[in-house]
Amino acid sequence: MNDKYEFCKEVNVRPFAYAISLIDGKWKMHILFWLWKKEVLRYSELKRALGKVTHKMLSNQLKELENDGLIRRREYPQVPPKVEYSLSETGKTLMPVLSAVCHWGTEHIPEDWNI
Template identity: 55%
Template sequence: MRDTCVPTGVELKNTGFGYTLSLIGGKYKMIILYWLSENKVMRHNELKRSIGIISFKTLSIMLKELESDGLINRKEFPQVPPKVEYSLTARGQTLIPLLNMMCEWGENNRDLTLEDVQQ
């Protein structure tokens, strides 16, 4: 990493890199952000179906954390049964180019063997 990203002697949590990781780190946060960027607005069960193997509780926790970090909006409609929709905030949308770069890097590197990497 560049010295300006994680300077020597500075704790990772006190850097911009560490801050970004604290917001999108975890098993499902980037996947949630991805699905919201693709679909614009989704309900809890739509996200659960799209992600696949995630518990109701874990998804709820991830959504609450992303909301409290200002990355997603939660809009509740006063009706029975309750209806809640999630979408990206403007701040959350700024992370999408980063996720796209990670996707592109993965596509370009996932089939490389150790020999390919060492050359």
């Protein structure tokens, strides 16, 4: 009996699945984009740049990106608290991929498309 998914056994999906697991999430690529363009952002600046993201969602996505080693969180011991986010060295290595996505968008965006 032929397994119709036999061809999948010949492909190593692990690297792709791993990479997608790091950037999968509604806001992760947006967060990475803004940190790529602005280098360092405070929480409130990120929230403002993202627009409709909720506090809980942004906090969760930032924690996941930090835990996965794609961004750095720097907390300053002061009142009121000051926290800044930036790309980690590993996160920076993902920027050619993000740049390629931006380039593709530039080439294919319809004239009437709006955010």
